[in-house]
Amino acid sequence: VKLLYPNADEVYEIAVREADPRFVAAYEPITPGPIVALLLLACVGLASAIYAPLRIGRSLVRRKNSPA
Amino acid sequence: LSELAADVIVVGGGPSAVHAAAKAVQLGLGVVLVHPAIEDTSLEESVPPKPFSELRRSDESQARYFLGDDLRERLREPVKVGSQLTPPRQYVLRDADRHLPIDSTSFRPLQTLALGGLGAAWGGGTHTYEDFELAEAGIPAPALQRHYEDVAREIGISGAKKDDTAAHLLAVEAVQPPLELDSNGATIFSAYGRKREALHARGFRLGRPPVAILTEALSADGLERHPNPMFDMDFYTNYGRSIYRPAYTLSTLERCGNFRQIKNALAVNFDESQGRVDLTYLDLATGRRSVVSASRLILAAGALNSARLVLRSRGLYGVRVPLLSNAYQYIATVNRHMFGRPAADRRHSSSQLVGTLTLENGDRLLAAFFSYRSLLLYRLVKEMPTHPRLGLLAARLLQTSFTIVGLHHPERFSAGKWLALRRVDSETDTLTGQYEPTADEQRAVAENISRMKACLWTLGCMPLSVIDPAPGASIHYAGTLAANQPSDNPAGTSPDGRLNLSRSVYVADSSPWTFLPAKGLTLTLMANARRVAEAACAQLNGA
Numbered sequence: 001v002k003l004l005y006p007n008a009d010e011v012y013e014i015a016v017r018e019a020d021p022r023f024v025a026a027y028e029p030i031t032p033g034p035i036v037a038l039l040l041l042a043c044v045g046l047a048s049a050i051y052a053p054l055r056i057g058r059s060l061v062r063r064k065n066s067p068a
Numbered sequence: 069l070s071e072l073a074a075d076v077i078v079v080g081g082g083p084s085a086v087h088a089a090a091k092a093v094q095l096g097l098g099v100v101l102v103h104p105a106i107e108d109t110s111l112e113e114s115v116p117p118k119p120f121s122e123l124r125r126s127d128e129s130q131a132r133y134f135l136g137d138d139l140r141e142r143l144r145e146p147v148k149v150g151s152q153l154t155p156p157r158q159y160v161l162r163d164a165d166r167h168l169p170i171d172s173t174s175f176r177p178l179q180t181l182a183l184g185g186l187g188a189a190w191g192g193g194t195h196t197y198e199d200f201e202l203a204e205a206g207i208p209a210p211a212l213q214r215h216y217e218d219v220a221r222e223i224g225i226s227g228a229k230k231d232d233t234a235a236h237l238l239a240v241e242a243v244q245p246p247l248e249l250d251s252n253g254a255t256i257f258s259a260y261g262r263k264r265e266a267l268h269a270r271g272f273r274l275g276r277p278p279v280a281i282l283t284e285a286l287s288a289d290g291l292e293r294h295p296n297p298m299f300d301m302d303f304y305t306n307y308g309r310s311i312y313r314p315a316y317t318l319s320t321l322e323r324c325g326n327f328r329q330i331k332n333a334l335a336v337n338f339d340e341s342q343g344r345v346d347l348t349y350l351d352l353a354t355g356r357r358s359v360v361s362a363s364r365l366i367l368a369a370g371a372l373n374s375a376r377l378v379l380r381s382r383g384l385y386g387v388r389v390p391l392l393s394n395a396y397q398y399i400a401t402v403n404r405h406m407f408g409r410p411a412a413d414r415r416h417s418s419s420q421l422v423g424t425l426t427l428e429n430g431d432r433l434l435a436a437f438f439s440y441r442s443l444l445l446y447r448l449v450k451e452m453p454t455h456p457r458l459g460l461l462a463a464r465l466l467q468t469s470f471t472i473v474g475l476h477h478p479e480r481f482s483a484g485k486w487l488a489l490r491r492v493d494s495e496t497d498t499l500t501g502q503y504e505p506t507a508d509e510q511r512a513v514a515e516n517i518s519r520m521k522a523c524l525w526t527l528g529c530m531p532l533s534v535i536d537p538a539p540g541a542s543i544h545y546a547g548t549l550a551a552n553q554p555s556d557n558p559a560g561t562s563p564d565g566r567l568n569l570s571r572s573v574y575v576a577d578s579s580p581w582t583f584l585p586a587k588g589l590t591l592t593l594m595a596n597a598r599r600v601a602e603a604a605c606a607q608l609n610g611a
Contacts, residue, residue, distance in 0.1 A: 001453055004453035005451075005452070005453050006450060006452070006455070008140065008143035011449060011450045011456065012139060012143055014446045014449050014460060015139060015143075016135070018134075018444055019130050020128075020131070021127065021128060024124050027124075027444075027460070027464065028464065029411070029464055029467040029468045030461075031411075031468060033409070034404070034407045034408040036408065037407055037465050040461075040465055041465050044454075044458050044461050045462075048453075048458050051454070051455055052454075055455060
């Protein structure tokens with residue numbers, strides 16, 4: 001499961017964009033009401049599950065290629 | 069070595085120390101405060117005085133104070149106590165590991181050399197202990213009450229005097245009106261109103277948190293403080309001095325002719341002879357050692373470092389002293405009443421609500437409810453096991469309803485929780501220690517978490533996960549020079565705070581306490597420091 005979590009570089013990239021006022025809209029809360037929000041959250045969960053094997057694979061490759 | 073003389077020396081710069089010093093100054097004695105006083109407000113002062121939402125949309129230099137210059141390095145490090153501090157507050161950790169070493173794999177406390185001690189980054193929670201809690205902690209309740217009142221008047225406390233938790237948490241008269249609830253807090257409080265009877269039957273009560281955050285202006289001794297501006301920037305700045313900091317008390321003391329302070333100074337050891345006590349301190353700027361001498365020494369450097377000083381001064385290397393530190397977890401929840409709904413920007417960043425859960429034995433658990441707004445989303449994305457873009461989307465969907473509940477548990481002594489001082493070489497030593505609760509204690513904590521989660525469900529806050537940081541994360545420490553030791557134990561204290569086998573040394577922080585209720589301890593630290601200082605000064609000329 002650890003391999004699914006964002007690594008430091010990925011989090012850093014998100015953080016730097018977040019603290020740039022040009023991208024503020026991409027970090028605003030999404031508030032379409034509870035039902036639509038729940039559907040959207042379910043979609044995020046589904047997409048995460050589908051993407052998980054690829055993400056684990058990439059993390060393993062990155063780990064293998066990184067200096068010990 | 070150089071020598072200075074005073075009536076009273078106070079060691080430390082945090083809430084206990086400044087209030088002990090304030091009481092001694094008030095009694096007319098000559099007081100010297102010895103403290104490291106590291107201060108760096110440059111980043112905080114660079115924050116424009118505007119609301120969080122406005123800064124996010126307009127300030128091109130916001131990365132400096134929201135992220136800091138070393139975020140990439142910090143993200144690569146393992147999470148440790150203090151990681152939650154925002155960049156303008158990170159300075160409170162500076163040099164603490166070097167000068168206050170502690171070697172333990174099971175206990176990770178937060179220590180500081182900052183001006184104002186841990187009070188420099190304090191969230192403002194001000195709870196009074198109830199009489200049964202004071203009795204178990206070894207603090208005489210009747211003697212403490214007037215000091216509670218004095219401190220409350222000086223620091224400024226806001227809260228609700230008549231809500232369901234007030235009887236458990238707020239036994240003082242001088243109270244300003246409570247802070248406004250934010251959108252998230254308001255819906256949780258409203259749900260509590262609807263489910264009140266069912267929650268009361270389980271022992272749960274919810275109320276407005278008493279906090280040292282002003283809702284009305286407060287002016288004292290030339291220091292002007294202002295109501296919280298509701299900018300949601302309280303994790304980054306001290307706009308209008310709305311949240312009390314010990315540095316404010318220090319700034320008023322500086323105007324008193326009978327008060328001096330030695331800054332950049334780390335107390336090394338003390339030596340008592342012929343009714344006087346000599347304190348040796350290290351000048352952190354020059355590396356030189358100097359001595360200050362007085363009739364009384366009041367140790368208020370925090371439970372860990374007052375113990376360090378006593379153990380070193382008395383040569384008690386390898387001697388185990390007991391340790392108290394509240395167990396603490398964060399419960400990440402989603403408030404279903406706010407899920408998918410917009411929230412107002414006007415808010416403060418401190419806890420919105422406080423819950424108490426009374427157990428069968430009379431103990432109370434304490435839950436502080438925080439809305440997740442101004443700490444930025446990248447911290448949430450980091451905790452989501454998915455691609456960061458998907459994590460960001462989930463964080464944006466959850467943001468207005470995301471509620472962190474900080475859960476504190478009461479804490480008592482047990483054999484697996486201790487500290488000792490170990491000599492490294494002839495010049496240096498380090499604290500070592502262990503924090504291993506018994507199986508019964510661990511079971512009680514697990515049961516407490518389950519009971520609190522059930523109450524959260526009833527409130528509409530759906531628990532997602534329980535984050536259990538390393539022991540020490542509660543930042544509540546006590547018991548290291550306990551008042552329940554035999555009177556010939558050199559690492560024990562008497563009920564008035566006097567160190568055993570001493571005539572001149574008193575301990576005014578939480579080191580003597582024999583119990584830690586689940587509540588915030590800072591208000592009691594300040595009030596008790598005044599009580600101990602009064603006892604320490606009682607027989608001195610001029611007092």
